[in-house]
Amino acid sequence: MSKFSQIKAVAFDLDGTLIDSVPDLAAATRATLAELELPLCSDEQVRSWVGNGAQMLMRRALSFALDEQVAEEQLQACMPRFMHFYKLNLQQHSVLYAGVESVLSRLQQAGYRMAIVTNKPFEFTIPLLKAFNIDGYFSLVLGGDSLSKMKPDPLPLQHILHEWQLETVQLLMVGDSKNDILAAKAAKVASVGLTYGYNYGEDIGLSGPDAVCEQFSEITALLNQCDKATEQ
Ligand SMILES: O=C(O)COP(=O)(O)O
Numbered sequence: 001m002s003k004f005s006q007i008k009a010v011a012f013d014l015d016g017t018l019i020d021s022v023p024d025l026a027a028a029t030r031a032t033l034a035e036l037e038l039p040l041c042s043d044e045q046v047r048s049w050v051g052n053g054a055q056m057l058m059r060r061a062l063s064f065a066l067d068e069q070v071a072e073e074q075l076q077a078c079m080p081r082f083m084h085f086y087k088l089n090l091q092q093h094s095v096l097y098a099g100v101e102s103v104l105s106r107l108q109q110a111g112y113r114m115a116i117v118t119n120k121p122f123e124f125t126i127p128l129l130k131a132f133n134i135d136g137y138f139s140l141v142l143g144g145d146s147l148s149k150m151k152p153d154p155l156p157l158q159h160i161l162h163e164w165q166l167e168t169v170q171l172l173m174v175g176d177s178k179n180d181i182l183a184a185k186a187a188k189v190a191s192v193g194l195t196y197g198y199n200y201g202e203d204i205g206l207s208g209p210d211a212v213c214e215q216f217s218e219i220t221a222l223l224n225q226c227d228k229a230t231e232q
C-alpha cells in the first residue's frame with residue numbers, strides 16, 4: 001500500500017508552493033526599507049527570508065539593512081508600513097506556478113477536501129487566492145496568525161484533522177519549505193516537498209518529506225490518479 005493510499009484531504013502551503021509571491025513581497029520590503037532610508041535588498045535575498053511569516057521577513061530584512069540585531073520597537077514600528085505596501089500590490093508581479101490550477105481542479109473533482117495552511121498573514125491570504133481565482137477550491141484557509149502557533153508547529157494541521165474529523169493517515173501536507181515538512185512530521189501526517197519554491201536555499205529533500213516533486217503536476221500521480229477519495 002502506498003504512503004498516500006488513504007489520503008482524503010490535502011493541506012497546501014501558499015508562498016513558493018501555489019504562488020511565486022517573492023516579487024511582490026520583495027517590492028513591499030524594499031518600499032519599507034526605502035522609507036527608513038536604509039539599504040535595499042534584492043528579490044534573491046527575500047527568497048531566502050520567506051517562510052516564517054511577514055514579521056520574520058521584516059526582521060530579517062532590517063537585520064540585513066542595519067547589519068545588526070533588530071530592536072523590537074523598530075520592527076513593530078515598520079510592520080504597519082510593510083503591511084500597507086504589500087496590501088497595495090499583492091499580485092502585481094506574483095504568478096501561479098505551472099500546473100496548479102489543473103491539479104486543484106482534478107483533485108476537487110476526485111473528491112479531495114483541500115485547505116490552505118500558510119504562514120502568510122490571513123488578511124492577505126484570501127485576497128490573493130481570489131486574485132488568482134483559486135479561492136473556491138479551499139474549504140478551510142489558515143493564515144500564520146489564524147491560530148496561536150504557525151508552522152513548523154503542528155497546530156494548524158492538528159486543527160484541520162480535528163475540524164474535518166480525519167485520521168492522520170488521511171491528511172497530506174504539500175509545501176516548499178522545511179517548515180511544512182516539520183509541521184507534517186510533528187502532526188504525524190504525510191508530506192510532499194516541492195523543489196522549486198523557497199527553502200532558505202536548502203534542498204527540501206534534507207527535511208525528509210515522504211516524497212519530493214519537482215513540479216506541482218506530479219502530485220496527481222502520487223495520489224494514484226486522484227481516484228482514491230471517491231473510492232473510499
Ligand atoms: O509568508 C511566509 O513567510 C511563508 O508563507 P507560506 O507558509 O505560504 O510559504
Ligand SMILES: [Mg+2]
Nearest residue numbers: 013015016177
Ligand atoms: Mg511556502
